[in-house]
Amino acid sequence: MKKADIEKVVQAGSLTADVGRRMVLRGMLGLGGTLALGACGTATVGTSGSRLTGGRFSARWLGGGIVELATPDYKQIAYADAWIWNNAGWTRFGVQKPPEYATKEGFAQYVAGKRPEAVFVLLTHDHGDHIGDYFEMLQVLSAAGVPVMTTGQSDLLRKGLVADFKKAGLDPAKIVAHGGAGMNFGGMTKHGAMTARLVPAVHSNLAGFPSAGFMLDIGGARVYISGDTDVYGDLKHLGERYQPNVAIVSVGNGPFTQGPEEAALACKWLGVSHAIPVHYAHNPLVRGVEAGEDFRRALAQIAPGIQVILLKPGETAEAAREPASRSRLLPRSNHPYHCGLADRFPPLRCQAARGRKPTARSGRHEDAM
Secondary structure (H helix, E strand, O other), X not given: OOHHHHHHHHOOOOOOOXXXXXXXXXXXXXXXXXXXXXXXXXXXXOOOOOOOOOOOOEEEEOOOOOEEEXXXXXXXXXXXXXXXXXXOOOHHHOOOEOHHHHOHHHHHHHHHHXXXXXXXXXXXXOOHHHHOOHHHHHHHHHHOOOOEEEEEXXXXXXHHOHHHHHHOOOOHHHHXXXXXXXXXXXXXXXXXXXXXXXXXXXXXXXXXOOOEEEEEEEOXXXXXXXXXXXXXXXXXXXXXXXXXXXXXXXXXXXXOOOOXXXXXXXXXXXXXXXXXXXXXXXXXXXXXXXXXXXXXXXXXXXXXXXXXXXXXXXXXXXXXXXXXXXXXXXXXXXOOOOOOOOOOOOXXXXXXXXXXXXXXXXXXXXXXX
């Protein structure tokens, strides 16, 4: 990242806001500049001018770098990494972890109760705040009869973690995509109606294999999942090649990952219309709850057309239809996240989760972040 770019975003102004429970955010996750959200567009990967349109999906932040993505009917569910009931990213927000994420039993019951047609667990790398509950998560979902599949970088899955799969009583050939092989960069994995593509991440793995990010197609939209990457120049190429609609990006800074300013530059290069900051306020070495607002200010300075969706752990951003008689959505004084696209998009609703207090982290979660 050029010094001039950093200086530009650091000088950004401030617009504060409180993301309240069950508050309607005047942004939008319905994508592609069209009201026809029920009709999913198609895209040709590798060519310009082919961005997906008409997408509908929800994104629920589970603290740290973990996100639950789903179609409106929850028939297709994806998890960006797997640190759920041991996730320590709720405490600093003063939010109690709800029952469905507080224990592995509650989680399995919650997911199985949705009766999904496919559950996709996307593993970016093997650091504890991403893989912490991974094997138990696969265990309990499989035991509950959930059609779960996992994927990630091929050498990590077919070599680096094989002993861990066996220790957990899991057969990689049955639960890891492509008969246990996973996928490599440029590769693709389908599960249910979802498609994941592996993209590079400038980070590390404890097992020594490459860290990764994903381009996930879900609900007719394409979502970039950064993992713990630093910003790097080829994100411009990934933006041109895959044309994602939404970016879920690490902004925590500290010793291990990029900060808000670098994440903002990454979103600009990717060319997304919306961005959700994650991977902050979950351990003492990363930035606190202010990092989300820092990211929004940074992005407003260098790419004001990209809309930032700030969530607290447990809150869900989702596309929702408006009555047909309502042709415009006007901002309200207590809804500062109006995206300026009311002519084309219905509102984004933000729903908070309620429930129990978070559990403590297990020993593995002290690994490098």
